[in-house]
Amino acid sequence: MNLIANNLTFKPSEEYHLNEVSFNFKEGNLYTILGRTLSGKTTLLKTIAGLLTPDSGAIEFDGKDFLKVPVWQRNVAMVYQQFINYPHLNVFENIAFPLRQRKIDNEEIKNKVLDSLKSVGLVGYENRKIQELSGGQQQRVSLARSLVKNAKILLLDEPLVNLDYKLREQLREEFKSLFSRGLADETILIYSTTDPRETMELNGEVIVLDEGKVLQVGPAKEIFENPNSLKVAEISNDPPMNIIEADLSNNKIRFEGIEIKAPSHLSNLKDSGLKVGLRSSDIELNENGYEFEVELAEISGSETLLHLKRGSIKIIISIEEVLNFKIHDKIKIDFKIDRAYAFGADGKLVSSPFGGNNG
Known part of the structure; x- marks a missing residue:
């Protein structure tokens, strides 16, 4: 199944948030959207999730017009920059929440939650309160809740940006390990970041976005070695070239x-x-x-x-x-x-x- 977009445009004011953005995302692959703040990364992810409606353009998924599919019917999960968890629920119930909404059998919920906890390295934390966790552990709970939904499209919007340097490095390694273990075999993973180093380490297909426009698309190595313009050279290097x-x-x-x-x-x-x-x-x-x-x-x-x-x-x-x-x-x-x-x-x-x- 492919997620295909043609000429997505979103201009809510004087500036474009998306400017004729097109892409073809294939299942089983990791895509990294690299761009500076206000480049349109979050707008693009929210458009895929159905939280924003573009002014023009089309999105097709599994042969269907995705823009006509209501948000609650899109098989999409999203992890945000902020740690969005339910403070009154323990770790197990935070992850189980979307499954309980679907009225899934309790035994199946237990198995799915434990599998998800194992994936993010939180086995043994089931009964912890959210307030008892570190920032990195809270973000892993958010990720586990997205994984447990078994969504076909997983969106990660700068999930490490609010963490300190050391924790960011640790979680980046865990994400790489998670993605490489085959969890994405039937999933389209789309990860947005402002960090060129993060982009290269994740080593997926890269979309360089600036002021709502796609500047270059290609493997991480190709973007690094052959930036097609001064702007891409600046965005894909830290410090800028x-x-x-x-x-x-x-x-x-x-x-x-x-x-x-x-x-x-x-x-x-x-x-x-x-x-x-x-x-x-x-x-x-x-x-x-x-x-x-x-x-x-x-x-x-x-x-x-x-x-x-x-x-x-x-x-x-x-x-x-x-x-x-x-x-x-x-x-x-x-x-x-x-x-x-x-x-x-x-x-x-x-x-x-x-x-x-x-x-």
Whole structure:
């Protein structure tokens, strides 16, 4: 069974929330919708769930016009950013709630709830009150309640965004394990996130969404290696990919007094408003490199992010260790130029180190 949408458009005010969005989601697959805040991710999920009605376009599921199917008849489950649980019920009854609404036999409810608890690693917590659980455990209860419904379409709307970093990492691993154990064999899993790292780790089919419009669709590896535009390069990297306006001529890349020999995949390009893109991890400290000034130093876990400038050029580099730098410190860096991208004046990808281009 496929979930197919054609030209979904939703414009409740002056701005598009969905702008001619089309997709073809197949059962047994995981799809990740990647986009910044207000890109239209939640609107798209709510449209699939039937909580919003688009202005135009069509959705078909199992050969039926899905937009004509009432919300309560759609075989859809949704997990939200917030921990939506019933505080007056224990864990077992929270998960059993949708089954009791269907008047299912008590023994069947017990079996389904215990299977669901096992799936999310909460066996033994059946009698706990919601208030006795951690944030991550509460989110797992929400997920278990969605799984127990055995819905054909499972929507997860940034389910980890409100958790702390360590717990987010832990639950992300559990989600990956959960999805890989075959729970999705007959289910369409759609997971929305603002986090590029989360997108790559889940490793599903990715839909990059921005201002309600689909920018690129493809496997996570393809999106990472060959972003088809500057916008996708920014959205699919954290920190966003560094974009440098440079002169490319005579097999050289020049900017702010720096001259670097162009790598083979950029050597035949001629300067026509091209921009060079480099990820923060592809720039490194080097005592024999080029001098930049520190504008800001951030410590994130075991990583240091340095915001640097040289003339009109501003870049961010990431270093896999904790370092102590101060504002206005002068440091020297070098570029892994063989990993550089080139984008045209129109913002489209011209050449990538992985062989991708739009030419």
